[in-house]
Amino acid sequence: MDFRSDNVAGAAPDILQAVIDANSGTVTSYGNDPYSDRVEKRLGEIFEKPVKAFAVATGTACNALALSALTPSYGAILCHEEAHIHLDECGAPELFTGGAKLVPIHGPGGKLTAQGVRDVLEQTLTGDPHRVQPAALSITQATEAGTCYRPAEIAALAEIARGRQMKVHMDGARFANAVAHLGVAPAEITWKAGVDVLSFGATKNGALGAEIVVFFDTDLAESFVVRRKRGGQLLSKMRFVSAQLEAYLKGDRWLELARHANAMATRLSQGLQHLPQASLLHPVEANEIFVRLPQGVLAGLRDAGFSFYDWTDAAPGTIRLVLAFNTDPAHVEAFIQTAGRLAAEAA
């Protein structure tokens, strides 16, 4: 009963089947294959706009390469202080951009606020040539805190960025979970709200290893085929990545997978918030729960066979629970019951 991460889950059966089916005959290598073409076209349908799209193998590369197309080496990338690109990619954005500077900004619930971004631009990054130049704003959707930006929030942030000729990037490692939660058209929280480039994740939501950089501003994609190669992300047998994406994006499959993960998270959080000793750090709007529980309860849960991570960036006793596209509802119920029993004993 493993709630450590959506990365500990395997692959959805239909996505794996697509990989199996792709293993037939010879196919042009290095991304010039019909699978990749079809994925790009399908993304155009999903986003109601022609896009340029480039599959890669990891989320870190997906973000770092996308950012490298948006900023010169002397640029600043504004992001939330808990952003994955800032905290958990080991300097990959710095590597791929040639040394651009990430500027972390505080905001409640894992979300940037218009005021927070404006303050940095007006007080620190005014254009002074002794300082890095504002180049990009990166928004994570769903956020690292398991919350979701509303369309108007994104639009407000993007408008500030535009005012300084900055580009807007969205880290969508859990984009599907956000769309599923918000119930909006994908276009509403991306290009219609001012997003130029999306790092669209599939791995956490049922793929084996497949992410794709989606350019809504296709001019920005001009040299991306070269950047991807140089970045070590142009797979020779790309069909095996693109086939995953094709299966993922077929109909509503990507949303269906996310809806399950989200529903599990909702159920689990509802089951926990009744406990008097439990406190949720953030509203649960995707597939992650950040909750504080007494140490005794946590120890008891672990003894009972549940796995989860301590969230060391927050107060002691805080854990993260992540629900996956294939989480067994029985595991969720078992967690709720066990936690309830342990909490009652502790009270």
Add this chain to the structure above:
Amino acid sequence: MDFRSDNVAGAAPDILQAVIDANSGTVTSYGNDPYSDRVEKRLGEIFEKPVKAFAVATGTACNALALSALTPSYGAILCHEEAHIHLDECGAPELFTGGAKLVPIHGPGGKLTAQGVRDVLEQTLTGDPHRVQPAALSITQATEAGTCYRPAEIAALAEIARGRQMKVHMDGARFANAVAHLGVAPAEITWKAGVDVLSFGATKNGALGAEIVVFFDTDLAESFVVRRKRGGQLLSKMRFVSAQLEAYLKGDRWLELARHANAMATRLSQGLQHLPQASLLHPVEANEIFVRLPQGVLAGLRDAGFSFYDWTDAAPGTIRLVLAFNTDPAHVEAFIQTAGRLAAEAA
């Protein structure tokens, strides 16, 4: 009947099956999984020495990341003028090393010569602080010309490198083909001959997408776990890559696959060299053939449904034929017969 590249082939059935089998239960993410551990151990057996090994998704990343562990940013990496790292990785080594300089060296048959390397070190890279500092020597085995270094050749090159405190890298995108051709123990052409780090390829030889950096000098691996993450090559669901490698390295499977490709290349080259108009550029010692044929013959072959690449780096009329782990012998025979017929008509 596709002889364009070993990358146009799909995956070997048993390797694909290993991926399918790996899709079971939850597994710790980001490389801390039992598949990865077993692969590292198996490599220790194959090379008769404990190694540190780090799986990645592409050959370009495998080379560029390996080199980044061997050279400071002000270093020079000596390599053959036709080396993949120099010509076909779009500057990835420059990116991952922070701007190290590749120094291309001429040598017949795609192979570096001791004299060629010595000349560069004695005449150009003498240690003068106005010039980059010799840091690494990169040897491709099998070479880009489809030839193989003998153990003594590697040892001679490595000894020169040692004399200048340089590290030795081997680009083994087709390492299996070289071992299969030479019939030597893997250790004989790697660490016993002075190689510090091997980029061990599997993708071209039957994997979906799996390469692995193998450190014989394990001290050099110290920070590699961080470099891999920063380079965007730490797959979250790494089990799906490591499972491929595990199947690939099971028993002699990797050599069996390579032997087939090599045998096909031998057969095809033997069939072609009888033709008076054909001239082989290099001895065929792996799974690649570089051959010059009259344009009419080439056109006829294409009309007959054969695919292959013009080799524009050589004289007009030169083509490259690559044989794969799963090349159908009937396709090879058909090529020989068709070429023979066309050549006879042209004569």
Add this chain to the structure above:
Amino acid sequence: MDFRSDNVAGAAPDILQAVIDANSGTVTSYGNDPYSDRVEKRLGEIFEKPVKAFAVATGTACNALALSALTPSYGAILCHEEAHIHLDECGAPELFTGGAKLVPIHGPGGKLTAQGVRDVLEQTLTGDPHRVQPAALSITQATEAGTCYRPAEIAALAEIARGRQMKVHMDGARFANAVAHLGVAPAEITWKAGVDVLSFGATKNGALGAEIVVFFDTDLAESFVVRRKRGGQLLSKMRFVSAQLEAYLKGDRWLELARHANAMATRLSQGLQHLPQASLLHPVEANEIFVRLPQGVLAGLRDAGFSFYDWTDAAPGTIRLVLAFNTDPAHVEAFIQTAGRLAAEAA
């Protein structure tokens, strides 16, 4: 009457004279000159320890190059949130280090606290391979706030760094002002307190353009001759830079120049702090004053011919006043009198 910066001042007459005197005969270029040798030896005397020293042309290069010798590209450099390397060098440290990450830390009076550094190391940079690895700590002495670290404060910070195998850098753009203020031996606030490398400035304190990287841990200097060249800081006619440094470091000249600047700052701050509307942001321990005054007073001062910068990183009405090695005491008195008069009128 210009209090904008110590960079608006010219050069001290004896330092300029040294440049004039150096213009005699031919001299080996690129730093292999007797001036440079003598400077290195003199620094060994000043610091009571043999050092390796490398002159450069700018303070930004002096810091960025020094840091590049202390951190791998995947490293983190901890510094104060107001550090020049973080805020005012436009990403030069990121460029020269190949993309290392600066981690800004809050602390009162422009000074890092042991607790602040410890918190970052224990909570954020724990060694997790998904995050950059702590590599260096950079301390500014005198600080950007015009304050000075005491020897024990530096030692405490350096000890924390050592505990994580981090190197310690000191940005000494105003090192002379700190030594002059503290009245300690230079060794006491550098290597004896745990500093590995000092960026020792001369430009702000009377040189035309001359800074020097001083390695106390001389092993770290191993490749620095190459780094300096690659960084575009190996002047061909280096004698003209080294001659400045030689004059600067002759006897106590460097301290004498700093003492004047410091004395001017002390006098000016004393003159201002009597005013009921004035509030000093920080104790004045070097040659900079940060003071808040009513806007009317500021406007009046400007009308009266005084120049100074608004300090936009602080509250409106805050200005920075910088005193130089050659500030005319009469200008200081005039400032005090004018401010006093304007403040009285405003009251």
Add this chain to the structure above:
Amino acid sequence: MDFRSDNVAGAAPDILQAVIDANSGTVTSYGNDPYSDRVEKRLGEIFEKPVKAFAVATGTACNALALSALTPSYGAILCHEEAHIHLDECGAPELFTGGAKLVPIHGPGGKLTAQGVRDVLEQTLTGDPHRVQPAALSITQATEAGTCYRPAEIAALAEIARGRQMKVHMDGARFANAVAHLGVAPAEITWKAGVDVLSFGATKNGALGAEIVVFFDTDLAESFVVRRKRGGQLLSKMRFVSAQLEAYLKGDRWLELARHANAMATRLSQGLQHLPQASLLHPVEANEIFVRLPQGVLAGLRDAGFSFYDWTDAAPGTIRLVLAFNTDPAHVEAFIQTAGRLAAEAA
């Protein structure tokens, strides 16, 4: 009697005087000074076109920064195989461009040929995304071999570059010597011939340390103020560099200095070419002579007090003689006489 380099010479008296004169009063720092403004204007006169110009401290930085404005990190910079940027700047162009690749091209007399450049573009750098993308062509004027490109030669090279949307850079460390030799208007061998950016040197020709990047295509200069800062080349007391350039460019002073050096080189080469044992490697068209002499003659010259460098990139017995703006004609005559005598004795 020192013929090692034009960098062993000191500074011209009037240029030094300009530095002395600049040491007066306070002046806005970081390049926003009237000296810098006047230099930019004066360059506009000299080149008969408004330019953007940015002073820096070293030739290596001047080249590397200029190139960084012309190429993305995945770009290729084509240059002569003996180009200073390729051989003698220790990877500075790679550092400042974020890892662009220098592509060395052979050509007689230190000069690129149209055919040589065309071959590389047509055979190797065809635009294939697996290879770096042609971005800039760098021409050295006068060349590293002491020869000069004629206007039509530059125009022919630049036209090829334009055909591939490449930018054209000129390394003008000895630009004055070339203009003096050719007797053309500076515009004729720069923007009128297709050059976008010139690294205009002064240090070798009489300055203490002053070079300037001159943008003829001023759009390319857009972010250069930021690049210069980030590159550690924005001197705080820039007036002392710009004052040198102002004196250097006053009237024909820069050409006058170069004419002297050139005349000395002409005289010396004429004196040597009479010797039967002497062979000049290249026509002498600037201030450098590459000559092969018997080892006994070279030893005798050194015994007689002459200094010069062995030119190890060429055959044994080859030396380089560099004449400076202030070379004493008597030293030249003495060299000729001594060499003549030694050669006669050896014959």
